[in-house]
Amino acid sequence: MRYFRRVNPVGGVADFWSYIRQPQPYRWAFLALSVAFCVGLISILTHERVFMPPEEFEVEYIRTFAEGRTDEEIRQSNVENQRRKEERQAELDRIEQEKRDLYRRVGAATGVDTTAAEAKAEAERAAAEKAERERLERLFGERQQATDKPVADTAD
Numbered sequence: 001m002r003y004f005r006r007v008n009p010v011g012g013v014a015d016f017w018s019y020i021r022q023p024q025p026y027r028w029a030f031l032a033l034s035v036a037f038c039v040g041l042i043s044i045l046t047h048e049r050v051f052m053p054p055e056e057f058e059v060e061y062i063r064t065f066a067e068g069r070t071d072e073e074i075r076q077s078n079v080e081n082q083r084r085k086e087e088r089q090a091e092l093d094r095i096e097q098e099k100r101d102l103y104r105r106v107g108a109a110t111g112v113d114t115t116a117a118e119a120k121a122e123a124e125r126a127a128a129e130k131a132e133r134e135r136l137e138r139l140f141g142e143r144q145q146a147t148d149k150p151v152a153d154t155a156d
Contacts, residue, residue, distance in 0.1 A: 020027065066073075100118070107114035 020031070104114050107117070
């Protein structure tokens, strides 16, 4: 208790008020700048940002296959899916060929040499296919056998 008796804020406030009341140049500008700085600093320090963790996904399992499918049914569905995939690829190849024919006709009509452009495009396609094959080879290690011998049986 003795400490608070020795500290008297009235004198400090009176000194501050007498200093503020003295006519000094720029006193209001410095006061406004000080208040703005303090308010800005306090607003920055008290601004709270909360980053919420993302919502957990609800996984819904959709069963499209019957529970008790036999191996033959699975094989038949795989064959059917492969047939549909090949049909789609054949349609895409047909559309690409039609595009090439159209570009050839437009080039011939406008006097552009299309054979050089076709050769360049074919080289780019071959390079892309080769890069894809190499990528798959690196990923899966697929290499052709060097011999015609069958792979050794693991039971031996």
